């Protein structure tokens with residue numbers, strides 16, 4: 319039986335992208351290939367906000383006790399190895415049982431499953447078929463992978479998803495919400511902007527791009543990236559979303575980002591989890 323290292327598993331409202339407002343189960347896997355230390359920082363600077371938290375790691379017994387951060391990656395504990403002991407390795411049976419417990423009617427109705435991270439398309443692709451084939455997951459119709467768009471799908475996982483569709487023809491949907499990282503994240507362009515990878519997601523599901531922006535410079539970077547994705551044949555929609563894992567930062571630029579979206583003819587994505595739930599863990 320497959321196992322997955324799970325940073326968080328909770329039920330909430332999807333706050334971002336295509337399924338904004340939809341009741342959703344969030345499965346946050348452990349591990350990421352990036353660090354995104356540039357978010358919320360001046361150009362060229364990297365956040366060190368998690369360093370004092372990591373030094374006090376012994377004080378924190380659960381994920382929920384960890385402090386939120388306003389710079390860098392807001393889900394730092396889902397990939398930084400110093401926090402790995404807060405994320406248990408669970409069998410697919412244990413995960414499916416926990417999911418059924420937190421669904422309001424103890425079965426899937428209109429809820430959707432979000433597999434997020436960290437980066438959920440790292441090695442865990444080999445474990446998802448066991449989980450998605452579990453009897454408790456039979457009624458699930460919609461899944462979103464929240465990915466940074468740098469990881470290719472394995473041929474085994476692609477084949478599995480084709481079979482998964484065919485069990486409920488015409489009703490199931492897999493979405494790839496690709497939050498491609500612009501230079502404001504602190505990651506390198508050539509590693510973060512991978513049109514060749516994202517184009518492949520469209521062959522197996524519905525895919526869209528979602529960029530976190532704060533400034534006109536970010537917007538110009540997003541435009542350059544979109545040009546590269548389009549040149550590779552990518553056809554899905556483009557969302558832009560304000561930076562800000564805490565309300566103080568988010569409210570500074572959400573309106574400006576909405577106006578940028580209107581100007582470009584792109585979609586605006588909110589971060590409903592910030593005004594609704596203050597972006598606390600488990601929301």
Ligand code: SF4
Nearest residue numbers: 350352353354391436
């Ligand atoms: S890709 Fe996502 S999870 Fe990974 S470091 Fe960046 S923001 Fe965090």
